Amino acid sequence: MYLDLVRSGIVCFSLFSGLTYRALNSYLLLKLMGIWTDLRVKIEVKIYKNGFPINIMPDNLTLEQRKKCMSNIRSKWTEQEMKTHSYLKANKIKHKMHPKILGSPDILLKETNTVVFLHGCFWHKCPKCFKEPKSNKEYWLPKIRRNIERDQKNVKLLKLADFGVLELWEHQIKTDFDDVLRILIQNGIQMEKI
Secondary structure (H helix, E strand, C coil): CEEEECCCCCEEEECCCCECCHHHHHHHHHHHHCCCCCCCCCCCCCEEECCEEECCCCCCCCHHHHHHHHHCCCCCCCHHHHHHHHHHHHCCCCEEECCCCCCCCCEEECCCCEEEEEECCCCCCCCCCCCCCCCCHHHHHHHHHHHHHHHHHHHHHHHHCCCEEEEEEHHHHHHCHHHHHHHHHHHHCCCCCC
16 A cells, blocks of 8 residues: 655555555545645554554655666666676677576576576675665565565576576675686686586
């Protein structure tokens, strides 16, 4: 469920299944009594799901600002992916970006049958630089935990399918790109057997 201000200045409630209409009734009662007049003031409304109150954190952004913010978060062709792709292409290392294979890796190095995951430090809980979110922990921490569990499962499945697996972190690409390039070259080019 979410609470949102629409252009007309009316508070709009979107109710999903399992939610009662107590919140909507409270709003209508306050509106009729003339108490709810200034919609810019943050007012806490109790929302009930299955008879229990749930806490909803008020958003300090408008709907348009929130949409713009969330639409800027990309799952493909991130800055680190574009930087890595440019280097691989410039050095003629055969690769495929976002191959449609088991585990959905970011890069497949074709010659050595190696897959590369370029993990974002926040989304995949980097052991070196992860900072726990300060707000909405009930949402973010389980989401990040599920990402980590999915990553571990994907790595196991890819190794069982005889793929080499590289996991690179966002901070490595930003701060130590030379080291990342050395790793990619070592794993991306088939070494000639003597």
